[in-house]
Amino acid sequence: MALRLQAGAVVTPPAETYEPDETVLRYNRDLVELFGGKLDEDLLRSGPQASHTRMAELLVEGLPADAVTPDLVVLAAALPDVNPVRAVSAYLGLLTGGRADQCFSVTEQGLGAAYTGLRIGAAHERTGRSAAFALAVLEQTTLPAHDPVVHDGEPVRDAGVLLLFARGEGFGEVVSVERLADAGGLAARLAELTDGAPRPLVVTGPWTDPEAVPAGAAVHRVPPGGYCTSVWRALAEEQAAWGEAYDTVVLCDTDPRSGTAHLAVLGRTR
Incomplete structure (x- = not known):
């Protein structure tokens, strides 16, 4: 029986207050300078601070009560988290029932990350080792440096999507x-x-x-x-x-x- 969409949730997270964290600042500074850029703390401070952690919590709260418990959780993102050192995929696995044997993120693929996540979930089901799969697609725009996709042209909004797939018909x-x-x-x-x-x-x-x-x-x-x-x-x-x-x-x-x-x-x- 094939994997099919069972439920979904969407969230536009509220803005939060900027809280400087020296570990995160040092990480971002090293990352930006690695590519010849310079950390822009003013840009960080002015962002909405919509963390992947908070989005994951709000998305799970928005799922229907009868939603399946996934045994595989994949988090897809094209832009980094406010706190890039957090393992949010594992936290999402806990929030969705704690039964997922594997929880991981797909990044560095632009908008293709979510498609890769779906491909992984479908392939895992075909092995017979997965009956329910959660795909989270998270987007936050508080960044340590200017990004043309986010800051030029039509502004990108912070948002999160959670899709649950399970074996079934329809x-x-x-x-x-x-x-x-x-x-x-x-x-x-x-x-x-x-x-x-x-x-x-x-x-x-x-x-x-x-x-x-x-x-x-x-x-x-x-x-x-x-x-x-x-x-x-x-x-x-x-x-x-x-x-x-x-x-x-x-x-x-x-x-x-x-x-x-x-x-x-x-x-x-x-």
Whole structure:
């Protein structure tokens, strides 16, 4: 029985007060200077301080009471945590029932981190060693240096998404997860995925070329304001409505840093 979406939660965390921490400052200073930059404590101080820890707590509180207890927890992030030395994935495993044998993070992949996390969860289920999987996609924008994706153009909002997948039938089955090194091939791939698919919907993130969507296909365009959370937030918020209206949902976006396109296809078990 395939892995399918069972529940989701979304949070826009409240801003918190800046609390300087010499260990974190030293870590950030060393990291920024390693790449030829300079720590900007004013930028750190002016950020909303929305930690991954607090987002994880709020997301778990937002899950339905009958949500499954995962045996695998993956945290995906494109931007670092306010406190990058915390092991938040392990804490999230504890918050979600403490039964997860493995809890870890996927980072340094831009918005592709969440797609990689979903690929890992689906592959782990196919081994027969996992029956329920939690994917957290967390985004906080309090950074130690200027970041073009966050600070230039449309501001990126702090947000968190938690998706629970479990074995079962119905809408939300994980069919495939793909990476295209060249986003120029996205239009052809979307055409292949939607041609003949039952009641398809294409969900595009802010950096997806609108021209890549096949003519006549139903499309949900996620507005700017999210980096790695965008399509996943839409999935968590719209899962019930999409489950009624569609049988195939293709989530896709293109990372503005690398030009790499990512796709995830969810279907319906009949």
